Amino acid sequence: MKINREQLPMMSVLGEVDHPSLSGDGHWVGHDGYGRIAMSVGGIVYNYALLDRCMGIAGDHIEPGVSIKNPQDKQNRALMSFACVGNEARILSGPAKDAIGYVTGKHGGTDHVILYFDHSTLEKMNGDERILIKAWGQGMKLTDHPNIQVMNLDPDLLASMPIKEVDGALQVPVVTTIPAYLMGSGLGSTTMMNGDYDIMTQDPQANERFGIHRLRFGDLVMIEDHDNRHGPHYRKGARSIGVIVHSDSFTSGHGPGVTVLFSGDETTLQAQIDPEANIAHYKK
Secondary structure, three states, X not given: OOEOHHXXXXXXXXXXXXXXXXXXXXXXXXXXXXXXXXXOOOOEEOOOOOOOEOOOOOEOOOOOEEEEEOOOHHHHHHHHHHOOEOOEEEXXXXXXXXXXEEEEEEEOOOOEEEEEXXXXXXXXXXXXXXXXXXXXOXXXXXXXXXXXXXXXXXXXXXXXXXXXXXXXXXXXXXXXXXXXXXXOOOOOOOOOOOOOEEEOOOOHHHHHHOOHHHOEOOEEEEEEEEEOEOEXXXXXXXXXEEEEEEOOOOOOOOOXXXXXEEEEEOOOEEEEEOOOOEHHHHOO
């Protein structure tokens, strides 16, 4: 698969571990009408990582691994927009200095970039780390497939994915397909190059029918009839593929977050169902 690799800039963006925070008195009012004080976004999450189930967690929008942010708005917009899934991340300070991880997703609701580091590195970290990402991938073009837009994806991660080219279309491995009507929070965004949007999980029957109850952090999913080239919207026949970046939520209209990687249509972008379609298997 040919891309415009030589034209892609690689640029440093930095962020620091963002301490978890709660607004107001900390209560989340769920779709069931109950208020909860639930552990939520930010910080270092020690016991959830790629390949772990993102459903059924006793928390809300849990971001696995390390969540980073910039305190300055302009710098954080660059971090959110330029960082791509699969980009290398290196710790610059603290007891885990020089440890290497990688980007696993971006959460628009919190303006966090989410990172994977192995468990031994997480145990060494003190929560004050500054982390550098080699941002690379925004602006990538598939030269033989000009009608598919790629975003938020490291070129080397793309190269390691078992994507097939069949009759002019790309067949991308995904664990399941999600109908357009189950997409919620994040609709109306002007771009999907700096965050995610959520699969709604308030209907248990839909969760089981579409395999949402089995989703894991890092899983690839296809969203049917959604065009994400210029912000998410319904368009019959459109197709988008993304990666699961945060956990389920108690809140109406929310659920596991999807950072979009590909957007095309049914003639150019097709799903190849694979229960093991997860970026953890492709990151080398």
